Amino acid sequence: MDRLDPGICLTIATVPDVTAIAVSILASLRPTFFILADATIRQQKCPNRSQDDIKATLFLMLIRDLLASREPSISFEFFPPKTDEAAAQLQATIGELRALYPTFVSVTWGAGGSTRDKTIDIVSHIKRDTGIEAMAHLTCVGSSRADLTAILKHLTDAGVSNILALRGDPPKGETNFQPVADGLRHGSELVEFIRGSHGSRVSLGAAAYPECHVECPDPAADLQNLKRKVDAGADFLITQLFYDNGYYWDFVERARAAGITVPIIPGIMPISNINQVGRFGAKLPPALETELGHLRNDPQAVQHLGVAHATSQCVELLHRGAPGIHFYTLNRSTITRAIYSALRIQGLVPSH
Numbered sequence: 001m002d003r004l005d006p007g008i009c010l011t012i013a014t015v016p017d018v019t020a021i022a023v024s025i026l027a028s029l030r031p032t033f034f035i036l037a038d039a040t041i042r043q044q045k046c047p048n049r050s051q052d053d054i055k056a057t058l059f060l061m062l063i064r065d066l067l068a069s070r071e072p073s074i075s076f077e078f079f080p081p082k083t084d085e086a087a088a089q090l091q092a093t094i095g096e097l098r099a100l101y102p103t104f105v106s107v108t109w110g111a112g113g114s115t116r117d118k119t120i121d122i123v124s125h126i127k128r129d130t131g132i133e134a135m136a137h138l139t140c141v142g143s144s145r146a147d148l149t150a151i152l153k154h155l156t157d158a159g160v161s162n163i164l165a166l167r168g169d170p171p172k173g174e175t176n177f178q179p180v181a182d183g184l185r186h187g188s189e190l191v192e193f194i195r196g197s198h199g200s201r202v203s204l205g206a207a208a209y210p211e212c213h214v215e216c217p218d219p220a221a222d223l224q225n226l227k228r229k230v231d232a233g234a235d236f237l238i239t240q241l242f243y244d245n246g247y248y249w250d251f252v253e254r255a256r257a258a259g260i261t262v263p264i265i266p267g268i269m270p271i272s273n274i275n276q277v278g279r280f281g282a283k284l285p286p287a288l289e290t291e292l293g294h295l296r297n298d299p300q301a302v303q304h305l306g307v308a309h310a311t312s313q314c315v316e317l318l319h320r321g322a323p324g325i326h327f328y329t330l331n332r333s334t335i336t337r338a339i340y341s342a343l344r345i346q347g348l349v350p351s352h
């Protein structure tokens with residue numbers, strides 16, 4: 001259990017009511033991490049308590065506290081699988097990436113709320129059964145305020161206390177986002193809505209766009225809109241993927257100048273095939289574009305170059321002081337693990 005170095009690791013038993021109070025007091029010691037005596041250990045020590053009873057007492061860990069106490073933050077993003085085969089693949093991926101002790105993982109909210117129950121199920125399963133802190137993405141698409149209230153109750157009842165609050169994309173074929181009747185129009189409104197109902201009991205993240213959001217032609221206006229999300233209560237930001245770190249650093253500088261002080265976690269998605277390039281509006285550095293052009297008919301070589309480039313991005317980001325890396329994993333572990341190993345060799349992430 002003393003796998004975190006350097007730092008202070010506090011292990012506490014999970015006892016209803018007492019755990020939350022103990023953690024809030026001990027948090028003032030700024031430990032690197034809390035480890036709650038897990039279900040198995042507790043079971044051995046206390047055979048009369050049922051597994052469900054023990055799991056129900058697992059403490060709600062807030063990502064804003066994890067970010068404040070442990071750098072760099074390493075997080076992995078998954079999406080809800082559509083088939084049984086894909087579900088098995090995700091399960092295997094979670095098992096493999098668990099060995100890297102991520103700060104947290106997150107699960108996306110499907111377009112139009114299509115994965116609502118799956119997202120909640122996967123997040124609560126990860127949290128309950130693997131001990132990894134998990135965050136649910138949530139969008140405004142297709143949900144009225146009453147719907148959002150019901151979803152938030154479902155999430156918090158399932159033990160989810162970390163939410164990435166998003167507006168979501170307009171449905172396919174539409175360019176303008178139209179909220180449903182009594183729905184919300186902007187990411188900042190969702191942040192405000194959740195803060196209003198849940199206060200500091202939840203930790204909220206929001207999305208940031210180093211190359212500007214696709215609907216906003218003016219970077220200064222986009223930054224002001226981002227600031228609205230932070231002013232409304234976002235604790236941290238996760239960026240859209242980018243291939244050129246220059247955009248990230250320039251964006252961080254502009255955000256700091258605009259008074260945005262929360263952690264801005266860079267989102268990295270290694271290029272795994274040539275068709276992926278350009279899908280999220282991220283520009284390629286000219287030299288990378290040239291190299292990809294040479295390799296475009298060799299899918300394996302493209303993938304290797306993608307790993308090499310993402311690794312060099314992560315090394316530079318962490319060396320220069322980025323607060324962590326959020327990996328868009330596409331529900332696979334091999335590439336992420338390879339990059340993590342390279343970061344470990346450089347001493348940029350903990351060895352466990």
Ligand SMILES: Cc1cc2nc3c(=O)[nH]c(=O)nc-3n(C[C@H](O)[C@H](O)[C@H](O)COP(=O)(O)OP(=O)(O)OC[C@H]3O[C@@H](n4cnc5c(N)ncnc54)[C@H](O)[C@@H]3O)c2cc1C
Pocket residue numbers: 107108109110111112137138139164165166167168169170185186187188206207208213214215216221222225226228229238239240241267
């Ligand atoms: C890390 C990350 C995770 C994501 N996860 C998901 C997911 O799980 N599911 C999903 O469907 N999508 C996801 N997305 C995509 C996201 O939903 C889209 O990019 C969406 O178009 C914008 O969402 P937002 O929360 O950034 O919106 P907003 O912050 O509302 O911004 C959207 C646009 O509106 C403008 N704007 C914002 N506020 C105002 C205002 N007050 N007045 C005028 N204009 C304003 C902004 O400049 C921007 O152009 C994710 C994106 C990122 C970066």
